[in-house]
Amino acid sequence: xxxxxxxxxxxxxxxxxxxxxxxxxxxxxxxxxxxxxxxxxxxxxxxxxxxxxxxxxxxxxxxxxxxxxxxxxxxxxxxxxxxxxxxxxxxxxxxxxxxxxxxxxxxxxxxxxxxxxxxxxxxxxxxxxxxxxxxxxxxxxxxxxxxxxxxxxxxxxxxxxxxxxxxxxxxxxxxxxxxxxxxxxxxxxxxxxxxxxxxxxxxxxxxxxxxxxxxxxxxxxxxxxxxxxxxxxxxxxxxxxxxxxxxxxxxxxxxxxxxxxxxxxxxxxxxxxxxxxxxxxxxxxxxxxxxxxx
Amino acid sequence: xxxxxxxxxxxxxxxxxxxxxxxxxxxxxxxxxxxxxxxxxxxxxxxxxxxxxxxxxxxxxxxxxxxxxxxxxxxxxxxxxxxxxxxxxxxxxxxxxxxxxxxxxxxxxxxxxxxxxxxxxxxxxxxxxxxxxxxxxxxxxxxxxxxxxxxxxxxxxxxxxxxxxxxxxxxxxxxxxxxxxxxxxxxxxxxxxxxxxxxxxxxxxxxxxxxxxxxxxxxxxxxxxxxxxxxxxxxxxxxxxxxxxxxxxxxxxxxxxxxxxxxxxxxxxxxxxxxxxxxxxxxxxxxxxxxxxx
Numbered sequence: 001x002x003x004x005x006x007x008x009x010x011x012x013x014x015x016x017x018x019x020x021x022x023x024x025x026x027x028x029x030x031x032x033x034x035x036x037x038x039x040x041x042x043x044x045x046x047x048x049x050x051x052x053x054x055x056x057x058x059x060x061x062x063x064x065x066x067x068x069x070x071x072x073x074x075x076x077x078x079x080x081x082x083x084x085x086x087x088x089x090x091x092x093x094x095x096x097x098x099x100x101x102x103x104x105x106x107x108x109x110x111x112x113x114x115x116x117x118x119x120x121x122x123x124x125x126x127x128x129x130x131x132x133x134x135x136x137x138x139x140x141x142x143x144x145x146x147x148x149x150x151x152x153x154x155x156x157x158x159x160x161x162x163x164x165x166x167x168x169x170x171x172x173x174x175x176x177x178x179x180x181x182x183x184x185x186x187x188x189x190x191x192x193x194x195x196x197x198x199x200x201x202x203x204x205x206x207x208x209x210x211x212x213x214x215x216x217x218x219x220x221x222x223x224x225x226x227x228x229x230x231x232x233x234x235x236x237x238x239x240x241x242x243x244x245x246x247x248x249x250x251x252x253x254x255x256x257x258x259x260x261x262x263x264x265x266x267x268x269x270x271x272x273x274x275x276x277x278x279x280x281x282x283x284x285x286x287x288x289x290x291x292x293x294x
Numbered sequence: 295x296x297x298x299x300x301x302x303x304x305x306x307x308x309x310x311x312x313x314x315x316x317x318x319x320x321x322x323x324x325x326x327x328x329x330x331x332x333x334x335x336x337x338x339x340x341x342x343x344x345x346x347x348x349x350x351x352x353x354x355x356x357x358x359x360x361x362x363x364x365x366x367x368x369x370x371x372x373x374x375x376x377x378x379x380x381x382x383x384x385x386x387x388x389x390x391x392x393x394x395x396x397x398x399x400x401x402x403x404x405x406x407x408x409x410x411x412x413x414x415x416x417x418x419x420x421x422x423x424x425x426x427x428x429x430x431x432x433x434x435x436x437x438x439x440x441x442x443x444x445x446x447x448x449x450x451x452x453x454x455x456x457x458x459x460x461x462x463x464x465x466x467x468x469x470x471x472x473x474x475x476x477x478x479x480x481x482x483x484x485x486x487x488x489x490x491x492x493x494x495x496x497x498x499x500x501x502x503x504x505x506x507x508x509x510x511x512x513x514x515x516x517x518x519x520x521x522x523x524x525x526x527x528x529x530x531x532x533x534x535x536x537x538x539x540x541x542x543x544x545x546x547x548x549x550x551x552x553x554x555x556x557x558x559x560x561x562x563x564x565x566x567x568x569x570x571x572x573x574x575x576x577x578x579x580x581x582x583x584x585x586x587x588x
Binding site: 025109171172174175176180181231252273275 | 316320403463467468469470471472474475526527528531546569572
């Protein structure tokens with residue numbers, strides 16, 4: 001892999017996830033906090049209009065607009081679709097990007113703690129996970145490498161390398177100090193890692209570490225008309241990254257009926273009851289636990 | 295006090311506080327759950343348009359529109375101001391209301407647990423607090439009786455008696471089972487109490503109980519331009535109804551400076567870092583702890 005010469009830190013991709021937006025402001029006033037010797041760092045406030053309206057998005061989810069074919073489609077012209085094309089100009093173009101590495105900052109209402117979501121399981125990302133966990137033991141690493149990076153529709157898929165920093169629990173439209181501090185710390189460790197990786201001077205890292213690999217997404221219970229008829233079971237609520245087995249209660253219908261999970265593997269729910277996912281009636285993501293070997 | 299013949303249970307006064315809205319739907323299908331022998335019960339979905347838009351309000355906060363002079367002012371004609379006039383027709387008119395008692399259902403992003411907010415410290419409300427706490431030991435009772443009921447601008451001030459059921463923590467636009475169950479249980483206990491009070495058949499209640507009385511509201515730190523420059527201190531976050539003393543850290547500025555509270559009494563913060571209060575840059579409410587005597 002060629003070295004990382006150009007890094008972009010993106011905040012406010014979702015307008016009601018405040019931590020990244022507030023950190024960008026601080027870093028713009030004190031750029032040395034995100035500057036390292038071996039690369040340039042730029043910041044980008046992705047969706048200022050959604051933030052102004054205190055919403056996740058104005059017309060459609062900005063973090064689902066970066067499929068190559070959508071970026072090339074002139075008929076996709078709503079606010080976020082237009083904004084995606086502009087961001088692709090600034091940071092990309094996707095497939096041949098002037099930016100080498102993107103860190104996209106997000107909050108979740110789910111109890112996920114400080115989570116690093118990586119989109120590829122190559123040497124760079126595997127070592128980044130090890131480095132961040134060594135510096136920040138409460139950090140969780142999730143591999144969303146079920147499809148090639150080019151096929152992801154995320155902001156962080158514009159560059160050849162990209163990650164998502166996803167911190168919770170934080171309600172929409174609020175700043176929590178613990179969550180802000182976690183995001184600041186994790187971003188700092190990632191930038192330190194890139195600098196050391198560029199220099200070939202990584203410290204000794206553990207030979208293996210525990211992480212998660214995305215497997216599937218579960219929907220909230222619906223009736224035949226597509227109306228929501230139940231909620232996440234109280235035994236699952238807040239238990240992000242705790243094991244779930246076949247037969248465990250997973251949903252409670254509004255009539256009191258308990259629904260049990262019918263899966264056949266040890267699953268690790270995350271993004272449990274994330275507010276933003278109600279748009280699509282999603283209940284949670286599942287992962288399997290993996291041991292990553294360096 | 296004359297007996298309570300007519301009760302209204304109001305949900306969805308704020309469109310992104312989901313628990314009341316979902317409970318109303320369940321109760322409308324099973325009206326016996328909110329019916330008692332000595333009074334009639336009606337339900338009212340206060341702000342359907344805000345819920346459709348998944349927002350607290352469309353134009354202005356519906357739960358601040360019930361001042362008598364505002365209800366009489368024909369120039370106040372935005373959506374919530376109009377909706378308030380319609381609700382005052384249905385439940386009121388304020389000052390001479392056909393509804394005797396209103397229960398208004400709310401969620402908060404703050405860690406307040408199941409909280410009963412009463413607006414008057416008369417025999418009815420004092421005994422209600424004792425009854426609800428006896429049935430639900432985790433319940434908290436807050437007296438917001440610093441002004442006469444008629445001067446409150448809340449939905450629940452339309453009738454001669456009214457309370458707010460305020461349950462958290464719950465992010466906006468989400469259903470949590472624990473919060474839904476608390477709201478269902480507290481509303482049931484209130485309805486039971488009214489029925490027993492009407493019959494003069496209240497069970498033995500403790501002679502005293504612990505409660506809180508609202509004292510003041512604190513703003514988030516601002517600069518001279520009115521811009522937010524800090525956040526709730528991490529030692530205060532989530533510590534609703536825990537004591538705060540003069541000199542305790544209360545805010546952290548974004549530059550790292552800690553701000554200490556300068557009050558001269560033992561205060562009990564609540565509505566700490568409530569998302570909806572950012573509109574007015576409010577940080578929290580304070581109360582003093584009181585012993586209520588029956």
